[in-house]
Amino acid sequence: MASHHPIMTKEELTAFLDREFPQMHAGGRSYFVDEIGPLSARMRMEYHERHLRPGGTISGPAMMALADLALYAAILAHIGPVALAVTTSLNFNFLRKPEPHALIADCRLLKLGKRLAVGDVSIMSEGSPDVVCHATGTYSIPERR
Structure with a gap:
């Protein structure tokens, strides 16, 4: 069973993401791990024109990527x-x-088992308490060998 307390620091997690997913920083870094806590994480996505949709607002796909990453x-x-958790x-x-x-994404894990993890993510504009997007997600965790 996975621990309810983090076993990676935000620096270790950032280094892993940078090494395994360098493409997420194409065009410059815009995703940051702000905080890791018991069954939780906080991520930040910088406001940048590459995340905008027509009309000048942050696009749904940009918010989806942030929630999935958080x-x-x-x-x-x-x-x-575990790079192959999907x-x-x-x-x-x-x-x-x-x-x-x-955008700030606050994620809390609702279930963290051996093979399955379920969580929810609330996304807010920095400086505002209002949730702009709420996501729920499930990940499959590969068997450790």
């Missing part, structure tokens, strides 16, 4: 560097238009 980060922080489902509710600021 869930992945929370899981890895607790099970260790998303099996994600559900999104877009609640309001985000402000033209960085």
